Amino acid sequence: MRARFWLTLPPRRTPYYSRLVSDQGPAEPTVSTAWAGGLDERARRVVRSHVDRSGAQGAGARVRCRYYYDDLYGFIRSQVAPGAAVLDLGCGDGTLLASLQPSVGVGVDLSEATLARAHARHPDLRFVCADIEQLPVSGTFDYVIASNVVGYVIDVLEFFRNLAHVVGPSTRVIVAYYNFAWEPFLRLAERTGLKSREPLQNWLSRLDLANLVELADLEPVTSGYRTPLPVGPAWLTAPLNTMLSALPLVRRLGLISYVTARPRGPNLAPRVPDPTCSVIVPARNEHGNIRGIVERLPRLGRHTETIFVEGHSTDGTAEEIQRVIDERPDLDLKLFRQQGVGKGDAVRKGFEMASGDVLMILDADMTVAPEELPKFWSALVEEKGEFVNGSRLVYPMEQGAMRLANLAGNKLFGLIFSWILDERVTDTLCGTKALWASDYRRIAENRRTFGDFDPFGDFDLLFGAANLELKIREVPVRYRERTYGATNIDRWRHGLLLARMAIIGARKLRFR
Structure with a gap:
């Protein structure tokens, strides 16, 4: 698939104003800057504050939980073909997006400070400071990534519905989140300082995610769990996770919950009009x-x-x-x-x-x-x-x-x-x-x-x-x-x- 899209960023909110023009010529940019009516502004402020803090600690968190992030990013890489057009929602400092080796990579995040670091590290990628629920990007991408962000979204169904603006007939939407069976252990890790504290997040199981993507005219292609052992030296945990993830009951205890989906619906344009x-x-x-x-x-x-x-x-x-x-x-x-x-x-x-x-x-x-x-x-x-x-x-x-x-x-x-x-x-x-x-x-x-x-x-x-x-x-x-x-x-x-x-x-x- 060839990506055809453009994006704009309100210059008042970030210095990284950027515009992409499709191969069919320039389009008039439109970005909605108004919050959807009735959404919880206090919750948004809490999320924005947390994103700013966690962005500053991003590299340190990946060092402390190196195996977890290596496994998560490796899993996403296994589904994304190099040289594709990729949209990363909640991109942080751009580490995951850059590792996917996109021909065109666009990252969206709330934190200006985090995106400043992302832009300095990966000048070949485009970054947009905006709420991912507003999605100020239009056109089609080969892959849309939402890794560990759906927990912070105020209206999850509306978030998935808005993805209709950036998907084409063969786009893959990859959603990764944590398994709530791990909630007691994660809270304990926060109290003991082994993990940074998080605001209260949405309670979404793998089946909840699959249900939501279907309501948004996306069809789950595959879903599951992985990484029952998220910490430890890779030489030990990697083979153990490989074995445990294949066992029918144990695999449900994996920390990572994921759904990969594709577009569907009556308004979806044909992949090839009148094919041979x-x-x-x-x-x-x-x-x-x-x-x-x-x-x-x-x-x-x-x-x-x-x-x-x-x-x-x-x-x-x-x-x-x-x-x-x-x-x-x-x-x-x-x-x-x-x-x-x-x-x-x-x-x-x-x-x-x-x-x-x-x-x-x-x-x-x-x-x-x-x-x-x-x-x-x-x-x-x-x-x-x-x-x-x-x-x-x-x-x-x-x-x-x-x-x-x-x-x-x-x-x-x-x-x-x-x-x-x-x-x-x-x-x-x-x-x-x-x-x-x-x-x-x-x-x-x-x-x-x-x-x-x-x-x-x-x-x-x-x-x-x-x-x-x-x-x-x-x-x-x-x-x-x-x-x-x-x-x-x-x-x-x-x-x-x-x-x-x-x-x-x-x-x-x-x-x-």
Whole structure:
């Protein structure tokens, strides 16, 4: 996403007057300086006084609680792509914002003194002295961060509703707050001088935050707790937190409560107006299915491109694809020869050559019918999900479509991978998938996180989508028996590969 926004700051309140102009030209700035009617002015003064004091102690607090801040900032960094446009609400001295390496970074905070230090340390970033509830910023950012600030907000629902002015279709809103199960311990730490004193804050659980973002036309993508042990040497607490955060009950005791959300609602502008589609068809020894695919494949969006990636077939598949291409010049059909091996390599080759806004995968065996693809298209384009995965395990299957051992293995690995991804994924090996091309490029850029480990292509995409906190949704499909050729799946050898991928996924996602 390219950020398009401008901001202004009333010069009477801070020396850091700044204005950003969108790439569509300058816009007339408007900033509301009036407090919303009926809000508690005394509470605002208390918050402002606390922000000034804590701003002066900011660096010292991070030193005293170094592990906590390192873990919190590291967690937020794991969700923010470098080079993005980032808005940090309650930015303090700009340490977190600078660590995110934004191409455009804007921080908003109440304390002029704190922002003076932030400006001196990070002159490449923009800082605004204002109440985050007024939000004197307009346009769209890739990420909006609200770390440890919602407790001070006078009207939390209005705060979240105002974010509508700074989010676009693929913006992520990341909210972090403390878990109120820790309230007695934090009060004790304040009394003993281990922690600076705080004014009375809003009582907001993780579920409260999720409820509020939904009321504000934001959809929670993921939420949870982390850091059950917030103090101690990193060499000891880091591995302990990694292990404890993966345990179902213990993880709820984490000090950090978080919600990551994305925009939704009837007034949300489409991510891509009238998008195009590329359907990738990996094909190895599928000669008898090629014509059926071309004849039955629905037209999707403004333009549909079908890319066959042929993988060293011995039955004349490549030649059949070329014949069909020659016979149907009215369709946008393309053929590429796979240089590597495996379906995963073929999918990556097809995605690399695709020109569509939406990318889909259709297996050439036609065990999932081409007529199912409009369901995936609708779920993606209507923003019901950002990574749409098929599930073959809902409807009764045709006899012989899936062996009993394969069915049992799929159900078992579905449970395992649902736990790893923290998302319900019932069918990890369904070949039919859909995602935005822009999101795939982000997955490809972050592929080094997991390495080139996946011969199927399914887990490369699933793990990548989960790592980027994309909204994963499943579409049930009917699974049919093959009418041509033989399966390329070796259930026992590939079962061991699945176990290996489960270990990789757990290590990189669940135990990170």
